[in-house]
Amino acid sequence: MKYYFAYGSNMNNNQMKERCPDSKFEDEKNLDRYEGNPKVYQKKFVSVVGESVQIYEALVYYREGQEVGRPHESHRNIVYQGAKECKLSEGYIKRFILGK
DSSP, rough: OOOOOOOOGGGHHHHHHHHHHTTTTHHHHHHHHHHHHSOOEEEEEEEEEEEEEEEEEEEEEETOOOOOOOOOOOHHHHHHHHHHHTTTOOHHHIIIOOOO
16 A cells, blocks of 8 residues: 655645545545646655654655745645644644744
């Protein structure tokens, strides 16, 4: 089984339902279409350490050469809600999502 490591706005379940309404949580083809793979975003597998220190190989989408910057407030709010749904720590949310 392949895992998609959701980050950013893809952590938000409501947004994912809008993007892939008929998909199961594991559906990669619908995400490929939405993310514009392979023209806009590329994908690769990375190692992710779970809570139980188990290592998972997870699929991530990335944009080659994309400059890092601040997201638009509406996008940041979607990411924030997703982070809360995924039960990320308050410290992580404050630092990496809210920029505090």
